[in-house]
Amino acid sequence: xxxxxxxxxxxxxxxxxxxxxxxxxxxxxxxxxxxxxxxxxxxxxxxxxxxxxxxxxxxxxxxxxxxxxxxxxxxxxxxxxxxxxxxxxxxxxxxxxxxxxxxxxxxxxxxxxxx
Amino acid sequence: xxxxxxxxxxxxxxxxxxxxxxxxxxxxxxxxxxxxxxxxxxxxxxxxxxxxxxxxxxxxxxxxxxxxxxxxxxxxxxxxxxxxxxxxxxxxxxxxxxxxxxxxxxxx
Numbered sequence: 408x409x410x411x412x413x414x415x416x417x418x419x420x421x422x423x424x425x426x427x428x429x430x431x432x433x434x435x436x437x438x439x440x441x442x443x444x445x446x447x448x449x450x451x452x453x454x455x456x457x458x459x460x461x462x463x464x465x466x467x468x469x470x471x472x473x474x475x476x477x478x479x480x481x482x483x484x485x486x487x488x489x490x491x492x493x494x495x496x497x498x499x500x501x502x503x504x505x506x507x508x509x510x511x512x513x514x515x516x517x518x519x520x521x522x
Numbered sequence: 523x524x525x526x527x528x529x530x531x532x533x534x535x536x537x538x539x540x541x542x543x544x545x546x547x548x549x550x551x552x553x554x555x556x557x558x559x560x561x562x563x564x565x566x567x568x569x570x571x572x573x574x575x576x577x578x579x580x581x582x583x584x585x586x587x588x589x590x591x592x593x594x595x596x597x598x599x600x601x602x603x604x605x606x607x608x609x610x611x612x613x614x615x616x617x618x619x620x621x622x623x624x625x626x627x628x629x630x
Contacts, residue, residue, distance in 0.1 A: 429535075451621060451623055451624065452566070452609060452611075452621040452622070453621075454618070454619050456617075459599045465617040466545060467618065468618070501565055502565075507572065507613070508554075508568070508571050508611065508619065509556075509562045509566075509568065509572050509611075509619075510568050510571070510577065511568075512566060512567070513565060513567035514564070514565055514566075515565050
């Protein structure tokens with residue numbers, strides 16, 4: 408069955424850019440939508456946005472100015488970039504497939520913003 | 523933004539008993555409502571979508587009901603593996619889905 412795995416640095420300095428990649432295995436990245444969600448004690452579960460396998464995107468308005476997502480169908484991967492991070496961006500970041508809603512999730516990766 | 527409110531925050535239940543969890547949406551989300559289960563250190567797991575359809579592999583003791591603004595997740599007979607945090611999520615306001623704050627189901 409489809410499995411997702413997040414990867415990327417666990418520690419990012421304030422004002423820098425957080426970069427994560429989600430690798431899809433056991434299935435194709437097309438023709439689905441794919442999402443990034445984060446979870447922090449202060450804000451609970453928050454949808455960051457999503458990307459279609461064609462590359463079209465839609466972002467949470469509260470993060471839109473700092474978020475960028477991309478997809479690489481040849482590698483069966485999609486990625487997240489979040490710029491100008493602060494301590495408030497410290498969270499567990501999940502990637503998920505969207506089939507009606509988020510039906511398959513990665514295990515999550517903890518990202519801490521600290522100098 | 524659609525606000526999802528879950529109650530109670532914590533539910534203490536004995537194994538074998540029924541658990542009833544509530545979720546309220548403001549404004550209405552039709553039947554675009556999902557329930558997730560999350561255990562410590564794990565990702566959320568989809569249980570129910572479309573307010574009442576069980577996801578693949580989900581036991582029949584989990585059932586969802588409701589539409590519009592009021593929803594319920596019922597676990598008919600709690601098993602030891604069911605003690606966890608449960609979240610509701612609306613996806614009617616796509617592409618801006620939102621989650622409730624969660625209900626923790628703990629052993630009484």
